[in-house]
Each structure stands twice: as C-alpha cells, then as structure tokens.
Amino acid sequence: MNRWSNVFLGLVMALGLGACVREKLPDCPPMQVTLTVKDKNYFNIDDAVKLGLAERKADDLPFRDYIHTLYYVVHDAEGRVVAEQKNTEVTGDAQTQVVSLPVELPYGTYTVTVWGNMKSEEPLGDNPTSAELEETGAAFNDVYLASGTFHYAYGKENHELALERTKGNLLIKAEGIPDNIDFSTKEVSDIYAVIDAAFRYSGNTRISTELDWDARNEMQSNTLMCPSPSYEGSTLGVTFIDKSAAAAVGRAEVESAVLKPQDVHITMGRNEITILKYVYNTAEDGFNIFLRVNDRWEQIHSMVVD
Template identity: 30%
Template sequence: MNVRLVHNFCMVVLLILISSCIREDLSDCPPSQYEVKVSVKDKNYANSNSFPQLSPVDENAPFSSFEGTVYYILSDAATGNKVKESSLSAVGGADQTYTISFNDVPDGDYTLTVWGNMTAEYPAGVLHQDGKEHTDIYMATRMLKLGRDYKTVEVPLERMKGKFLLLCNNFPSTVNRVEQTVSHVYQSVDANKNYSGSTEVDKSMTFQPVLQTFLAPTSQEGVSKLKLSFYSDAATTPFLDLPEMDLFVKRNEISAFSVDYKSGDGVLEISSFINGEWTVLHRLGIE
C-alpha cells in the first residue's frame, strides 16, 4: 500500500476522533478531573493569646493535626440535588491541605460543602446531641463552576464551635471530679452557617487545674447557663455546688471561668473573662 495513502488514512481517522470530542454532545469524551484543595482557616482561637494556660498550636502543622475526618457533598447549584457524596474519610499525612477530586461530573455550577471532624454517630451539621460535647466541628461551603476554564480552588474550613475554659485553683487534693452542665447552646448548623435548635451539654470530668469543653455558640435565648459541681473521691454529695451562672459562647472564641478556692482566706472567688479582662462575679464564704 502506498505510504502516502496510509498516512492520509490515519489523518482522517484522527480528525474524526478529535471532532467527536469537540462536538456539542460530549458523551463520548473522557470526563474531566477537577480538584479542590481543602485547608484550615481557624487554627488557634481568635482570642487564644489571652490565655497563657493554653499552648498555641502550630499554624503550619499538617491538615491532619486539625481534622481527623473529612466528609463532603457536591450539589447542583440550581436544584440543590445531591450529585456526589463522599464516605467519612480518615485523614493522615503531613500535607497542609486535603485534596478532593471529581472525575465524573458534567460541566456546570455546583455547591460543595465540606465537613471536618464529623463522626459516624451523628449526621452532618449536628454540634451536640444526646447532651454530649461531640467534636471540634469544622465546615466550609463554596460555589464551583466546573468546565474547561476551571482552575483548582482552595476551600478553607472554619470552626463551628467555641471553647469553654475552666480554671480551678487551690482546691483540696481530695477533689477529683467535676460535673458541668451548660444550657442554651445551639444544637446544629447548616451548610450556610445558620445555627438552629437549643440544647444543653453535660460533661463529667476528672478534676484538673485546666479543663476544656467544645461548645456550640450561645443559642437564640441570648445567654447560656453554666452549672458546676465539685466532688471528692466517691462521694455522691458535692463537695462544692456553685450557683448557676451566665456564660456567653461565641464561634472560634474561648469563654473562660476561674474558680479559686482560697481556704486560707475563707473565700471562694469566681471570675469570668469578659471583654478581654477578668471580672470577679462572686466572692462566697467557705468554712
């Protein structure tokens, strides 16, 4: 067969194959692959510098230092219909971002919602359920326009809770347990960062000078209520039962109380960190 004829034949076949992938119907073309880089925006709390009792976290630490799991939903932007949903994936490695890839999604406009630190027990958006603290939940939502001009984007996760810090000073060595209840905190948050529901969180802790709890922001009632009881050994009656106090919890901020048992002075002093400074709320007599 003439070499020129073979060459021309191959060129015709190649042109036919190329044209099949640029015609209006793209069903015969290999799917495009799109990538999203998920990062962490809120690492240290916004006011963490006010609390020397807590060591700052390394802002350059790996993604896995902040997020133990990742879960995402990709939805059609126009209809809200779910297009892709991931499994709950454990995170590891030393990278500072987590890569999500789509390789079988038609071109179009989508909404991507990513959750960090979810667990299998509760659905996405649940901050507290069954009176439990749960985890340090993160979330981000981003609009994506998938198509030929798409470029990899970064989606920074934001913390959905605050932290309650309880500082305990000068307590007798016999005190070994703290029972804590915080009421009127939000129960859930949606993909648009709208909080809803109101619940209380109960926590039993081994006594330590520094105690920490992940809490959703104060709910629509406008003020959370804090109840603290301190126990010695296996006693069922509290060694110290404090009056209910107001607590204000904000997203990505630390709220703090200090309880100082000054037995030498016969005084129990309770302070709250308000507007950037410690304010004494109660001075109670003790025997």
Template identity: 30%
Template sequence: MNVRFMHSLYLAALLGFTNSCISDDLSDCPSPQYIVQISVKDKNYKNIGDFPQLKSKEESAPFQRFEGTIYYTLSESTTRARVKESSVMTVYGEDQTYPIILTDIPEGEYILTVWGNMTSEYPAGILHQDTKEHTDIYMTTRTLRLDRSYQTTELSLERTKGLFLLLCSNFPATVTSVGQSINHLYQSVDANFNYTGNTNVEKRVPLQPTISTWLAPTSEGPSKVKLIFYTDHAGGTVPFPELPEMDLTMKRNEISAIAIDYKETDGVCEVWMFVQEQWVMIHRLDIQ
C-alpha cells in the first residue's frame, strides 16, 4: 500500500512539473542543455597512402588522438555578437567524439565555431605567426537553431593545413641538422575557410630520415623552399651541401614531399619531388 501511495505521489509531482513547463509561464522550467558532438573528418591526409614512411591513424581511434585541445565560440547569427567563449581546453578520454554542452542560452539562431589543436599562445585562425610552424589546426562551424525542439547535432572538424614531408638519406654523420625556409604561405583562416595573409616559415631541426612540417596552403604560388644542411663543424653554422631554391605547392589536407639522396660515393646529390602521384628528379648536383 505504501508503495502504491509513493508511486501516486511521484506521478502527481511529475504531472505538475510537466504542466508548469507547457504552460505559458516557463519561469519554473529548467534551462535546456544543447549538446553538440564534435567529431573529426580529416583523420588522415588525403594522399597519405602514397607515403609508406608515414603511418595512417586508425579511423576508430579516440578523439584525443587527433585533437589535443578544443576551443569554441558561440555568436548570434545576425549581429555576430559573441554569447559564449570557452577556454582552450585539453582533451581527455577514449570517446570518438567530444561533447560541447551549451546552457543558459536564450532561444534563437547562433553560429558555433570550433577549433582543434589551438594553443592559448595565438588567437583563433592564426596558422603561422613569427615565422613559426605552429600546430595542426582544425576547424568547423555551423549555424544552429537553439530552442526546445533542438536535437543533438554532430559537427566534424576539418584540417586547415597540409604537411610538408622532407626525406633525407645517405648523409654522412657530420651533417647534423637541416634548416627549412618556405615562403608564400597563408597566415590565417576564418570560420568559412577563407584564407588570408602571406607569410613564411623558418625551421631548423636535427637531421632525421623523415621530417614533417605543418604548413598552411600556398598563398601566392608557388611557394619557394630553401633547404640548408649543416655540419657539426664550427658550432653547426657551416652549410653542406648548398641546394638551389625549389618550387612547392602546399594544399589543405594533402602531403607535399621532397626527398634528398646524398650519394657520396658517386659524388652527387639527387633531389626528388613527389609530383602527380610519382617521384620526379628535379636536381642532380655535383658534390665533389
């Protein structure tokens, strides 16, 4: 009997709550939560299958394998006034999507823009600044109608940059580092994938068989690439060998590649570029 009585009380309370929330006065109703699930579209580069030196990522891998951070803004669709802005949040967990939960938002139409792999160092949309490589930036945006008819929506992040792959083989042990200088690259991108600005990237790293660099698409084609190899003599300031400047076209979510094969016994240095799905020798330099 007590069980029936308690059940009746529960139903009465639930009915009263429902009636209050469907009446004209919504002041007693809880604020709705709008959930947006963020996924990753560009998990691997479009042409990664052409490069056995790189390992493809599993399509079913957790979200945090692709995006180390998440940052988002919510703006009114008409005035573009910003309603909500997150911090740059570190991503954890093993889920394949990342939930953004919006609360205390008046009903209306909004633009949600989400950035992946951002840092707090630079504003959203900056791809290169201070001639630095920066990170593998992702972005997505969508206009959402937030009201009581809203259902969970999924947005997919897309990569904003390409990858420059430098392959180095048969260099003597005295060559310890390589400097890269690439110009005519876009500096920033907006929420509609409109690229603007013109900048260059400078990078010097220890010599390795495979060196990867995240670069924005070419702005005023082609980009010019200058590679300088340094020996360990004189504090690593002696260039060896000297290579001519090369043309390179960077594209979003694609790999562009150059291979340098130093053949000391033959007295030549071969420079190859991956063009139209095949390797083409563009220079054969006498190094004797």
C-alpha cells in the first residue's frame, strides 16, 4: 500500500470515529392541554357582595381554590378512549393545570373532556362525557366542565381549555322570623338533572334540603343546583319549623309549629345566583317574598300563612 493510500484510509477512519450516527429518533413532543378557570365568580356576584350575602374571589388565586379535583378522559377521532385520569385532588399553587397525553399517541384529532369538583366518578356512570349532577359524587358540589377537540400535529402540540361552572346557586335569606323557629326545609322541583360535554342539559329532578339554624330570627342558605328548563320553570317551597315543638306535638298537630309560605316559581341559571328574601310580618302573620332582579328587590308574593 503506497503512502497516499494510507493517508486516504486514515481520513476515512477519522471521519467514521468522529461522526454522530443516530440510532433512534426522539419521541415527538406530546400533546399538552393547559386547563384554566373561566368562571371564577358568578355572573352577578357583585350584587350579592353589595348585599353582604357573598364574597368575590380574587382572579389570581391558585387553581385549586376554584377547582380542587380533576377527572379527564381523551377520545380519538373514532371515539375510543386513549387516555384517562381518575378523579384526583389538585395540589400546589399553580394558577393552571396541564394535561399531558401519552407520548406514544400518534398525530391526529383528539377530544379532551374534563370534570372538576366531583367527589368521585360515580355521576359519570358508563359515559364519561355526561354526568348526573344531582347524584352522589356531584350533588351539592360546584361542578365544572370543559370539552374541546384538538388537532395534534408537529408544531401544534400545545392547546388550552377553560373550565366553566355547570350549576347555579340558590341563595335564600329570611328575616323577622319568630324566635321559636330554629329549623327549615326547602324543596325545588323541575330542574335539570344531566349535562353532557357540549353543555346540553336534560332530565328532570327535584332537590330537598334541611337546615338547622345557628341564629334565631334570621337565616341564610346556599344550595347549588342545575338550571331551570325554562323561565320560572322551577318551583320553590320553603317551610320554617319550631323543631322541638314539632317533635313534641306529633304529626296530627304539627301545623302549630310550622310556618309555610306560598310556593313560588323561580328561574335557576348556570353560573348565576338566584336571590330570594322571605320577610315575616308579625302583624299580618304572613310572609312577603322578594326576588332580586337587576340589582333591586321585586316583591313576588304577599300573603298570610297557610
């Protein structure tokens, strides 16, 4: 082998040792969805604050101060579940949460559905894209929902999804109630029961609650529930009770320990506080009932006790 052959062979060996040979390509950047909170306060929170009935939440609190649990499910374009996170407590002080999809998912179209503030997945049943909001795990919870369809491709890995409140808040205040009253019940009939990922409500149910009063003469209650199916499409009935007297006299004479105002029709709205005030008039032995409309009180009923 001549001198020039040796030089050529040496150059080839040097290039071979110094070159970078990639044996495996890195994974594509995974699809990520950043979760934010859209409904941090009710639409009419300022009026409730003005009345001293509620407090406005700051807009820069940690995510968990608005939503403390998260469940999500991801479907591909054919409707198959490709990723799921069971109901999990939100921790840390970050103002957003990030859903990272598995790196092995191929490019394509995916639908992400997220539920917040559920106690469990029980309200979802066999279909995680709809929930029975008045069932165990969701009843009386401030449930949030978001769903979006995203195209996952190179350069389109990052997306954003804002969660919205699914229920409204029924706020009732009672004033001038006789000293012996220390307990109340409430029933709301004809409200929606089910919501799907597209924020379509369906079904019909009723809610019943009971409340032991901490203070006499005045009472305030807050109850989370689905919207009404139509304007004034729900019926509210409230009963004020002297609990000890009612227990003593028995069922046959229980009316002597009970004040029962007239039932009224109300409209519950999503992310809205429906505010009513029951004012007992001792002279008339009856109730005046007021509804808060456009930042002012409107009387909707005046009557004697049944």
